[in-house]
Amino acid sequence: VILLTPGPLTTRRQTREAMLQDWGSRDPAFIELTAELRRRLTGLVHGEQSHTAVPLQGSGTFAVEAAINTLVGVEEKLLVLANGVYGERIAQIAGRLGRRVETLRWQECAPVDPARVRQALQLDPAISHVALVHCETTTGLINPLEAVAGVVAESQRHLILDAMSSFGAITIDLRQVSIAALLASANKCLEGTPGIAFAIVERQLLARSKGKSSSLSLDLYEQWRGFEANGQWRFTPPVQVVAAAVEALRILEQEGGPEARHRRYQDNMATLLAGMQRLGFAPYLDSRLQSPIIATFRIPEGWPWTFEAFYAALAARGYLIYPGKLTHVDTFRIGCIGAVEKSDFAQLLAAIEEILSRKT
Amino acid sequence: VILLTPGPLTTRRQTREAMLQDWGSRDPAFIELTAELRRRLTGLVHGEQSHTAVPLQGSGTFAVEAAINTLVGVEEKLLVLANGVYGERIAQIAGRLGRRVETLRWQECAPVDPARVRQALQLDPAISHVALVHCETTTGLINPLEAVAGVVAESQRHLILDAMSSFGAITIDLRQVSIAALLASANKCLEGTPGIAFAIVERQLLARSKGKSSSLSLDLYEQWRGFEANGQWRFTPPVQVVAAAVEALRILEQEGGPEARHRRYQDNMATLLAGMQRLGFAPYLDSRLQSPIIATFRIPEGWPWTFEAFYAALAARGYLIYPGKLTHVDTFRIGCIGAVEKSDFAQLLAAIEEILSRKT
Numbered sequence A, B: 001v002i003l004l005t006p007g008p009l010t011t012r013r014q015t016r017e018a019m020l021q022d023w024g025s026r027d028p029a030f031i032e033l034t035a036e037l038r039r040r041l042t043g044l045v046h047g048e049q050s051h052t053a054v055p056l057q058g059s060g061t062f063a064v065e066a067a068i069n070t071l072v073g074v075e076e077k078l079l080v081l082a083n084g085v086y087g088e089r090i091a092q093i094a095g096r097l098g099r100r101v102e103t104l105r106w107q108e109c110a111p112v113d114p115a116r117v118r119q120a121l122q123l124d125p126a127i128s129h130v131a132l133v134h135c136e137t138t139t140g141l142i143n144p145l146e147a148v149a150g151v152v153a154e155s156q157r158h159l160i161l162d163a164m165s166s167f168g169a170i171t172i173d174l175r176q177v178s179i180a181a182l183l184a185s186a187n188k189c190l191e192g193t194p195g196i197a198f199a200i201v202e203r204q205l206l207a208r209s210k211g212k213s214s215s216l217s218l219d220l221y222e223q224w225r226g227f228e229a230n231g232q233w234r235f236t237p238p239v240q241v242v243a244a245a246v247e248a249l250r251i252l253e254q255e256g257g258p259e260a261r262h263r264r265y266q267d268n269m270a271t272l273l274a275g276m277q278r279l280g281f282a283p284y285l286d287s288r289l290q291s292p293i294i295a296t297f298r299i300p301e302g303w304p305w306t307f308e309a310f311y312a313a314l315a316a317r318g319y320l321i322y323p324g325k326l327t328h329v330d331t332f333r334i335g336c337i338g339a340v341e342k343s344d345f346a347q348l349l350a351a352i353e354e355i356l357s358r359k360t
Helices: A013-020 A028-044 A060-071 A085-096 A114-123 A145-154 A203-207 A220-230 A239-255 A257-278 A307-316 A342-357 B013-020 B028-044 B060-071 B085-096 B114-123 B145-154 B203-207 B220-230 B239-255 B257-278 B307-316 B342-357
Strands: A051-057 A077-082 A100-105 A129-133 A158-162 A181-185 A196-202 A294-298 A331-335 B051-057 B077-082 B100-105 B129-133 B158-162 B181-185 B196-202 B294-298 B331-335
Touching: A013 A239, A013 B013, A028 A051, A028 A196, A028 A220, A028 A239, A051 A060, A051 A203, A051 A220, A060 A085, A060 A158, A060 A181, A060 A196, A060 A203, A060 A220, A077 A085, A077 A114, A085 A100, A085 A129, A085 A158, A100 A114, A114 A145, A129 A145, A145 A158, A196 A203, A196 A220, A196 A239, A203 A220, A239 A257, A239 B239, A257 A294, A257 A342, A307 A331, A307 A342, B013 B239, B028 B051, B028 B196, B028 B220, B028 B239, B051 B060, B051 B203, B051 B220, B060 B085, B060 B158, B060 B181, B060 B196, B060 B203, B060 B220, B077 B085, B077 B114, B085 B100, B085 B129, B085 B158, B100 B114, B114 B145, B129 B145, B145 B158, B196 B203, B196 B220, B196 B239, B203 B220, B239 B257, B257 B294, B257 B342, B307 B331, B307 B342
Parallel strands: A077 A100, A077 A129, A129 A158, A158 A181, B077 B100, B077 B129, B129 B158, B158 B181
Antiparallel strands: A051 A196, A181 A196, A294 A331, B051 B196, B181 B196, B294 B331
């Protein structure tokens, strides 16, 4: 089975085989594995001088929540920039936690506009933090990180970046772009298995964040102090998932780092988009906004398939695609990330063509 | 390497091999796997009629926190019964979450006393929930679950049970014992791999718990509604860890269920205790309080080893033991759980004897 989803996705056998071992979570060998994980994570975004990597048990959402709870104080205020489900989720998390939060919204097909962000920050000095989703998996849209980060930095606010589905494949250089906290997970462009997420946080900011989180489990400060104190996770880590993540990071390096991975995903996406258009499926996004991560396709009017039947027909041929998540338009999504190549997409397109030929 | 710790612990190769596959987390095959997981979990404690299993990403502590946040309202009050680190942790979680909490404490070598619990509940009608740790991993002590549950039920309060290191090996029958929420994790007596925890909660109580949790991630009500709505996890599950947990539950059934596993662990513990006493190590606990999960041994006065050196010598021979966690006494711990048998303990004892003979 080939997973063409936003994750969990198709991983290399070598990565999964790293899970065949048992580890003592407080043993020196696992402490060294955790240290390698943290080193490689900060290294990937050139954050060695300024940032520290704090792995956390759970899904990516757990890391987003931990970042809001740990970094945004109750007397502070978060501005969320939202053009999809994941932006809205950040606002929802902050609201639940009782944090002051305001949301600037854009249509799902439109990128975040830095000029509007600048204006909002000028109008409301209470805003201390800004949250942005780098690649909105809702659509596959890539937001203008550098421009938004520039506006947030010049306004002297802290940027919290949900880089869940970009980290590892879209280059981020923390020496160039001002990001207070970057959140990611093991099972997207890193091509690890799910079960851990990461916060890569400015050390100075984190050091000032003691006692802010109302959660014992989702407290990035205490998690960080735990790692620094004895190299161990505070609470039982998913040892096999950690081993797979480290293996995946080694493989990423061998592949040539995020730049090489970006090229592979772009090849996948170009093959997919060209083929799908040939088969009559229009992409939802303007091509300038399209990330190489996942594509959203409009379901043609009068199409004789339900999504479920189309999904099942493709699944029977070994391809798992993804439903759409848009409110106003009927769509489905196909991911281009994971241990998949251009040739997989050529075969996928042949399978789609064959399926469609049976009903049209 | 054989892990003689409270977990993560030695698992069967077959369990780890269940992690060699990729799964689409929203695919029907994985939905069925999740349903099997939930069915088997409630079945293990005979909770089919009254309870529902809510798996959660993360470590066991995440499930404890989610239970407190979801079940104990801000206007309610939690009484924590503590005779070790894990009881204290529950109180700490509740305090962080801003819940009203009171702690009754016992010495680490003494079981929770139901009479004192009854008295406390009579004196303070504000107390709505009581939290108990079934087996305190701090020492290996087993608390009197049935008696405490009886007192809590007759006082019409809700019992929250941390069954982290007993679930799967010490029989709990929810038809006989009144437990509002039972918390456990995949990587202890179930012999799965770490990365998910479980709450097995009274359906009626959970149904009344909407909107109580201040956390989006750690909300058992929403997690439950998610499973009931479409069989899917709300947020990316650790698919391979889920597959390993289901495999581990199938193996547990084949072994003969919790009763058979209990016998195996008791054999392990009996072998360990007899051998260690022969080698001059006194157990910390009175034998009537000793669970078959983990044993704490006093470090003899004038012992020529540091724990680190002793640990390293045993690790070099393939055995990972565990440090002590007691405040007032120098101890170390050896776990009896996991895919280990009496013969492993015989070999461990021979290794310890050989190591000691070199320095005494």
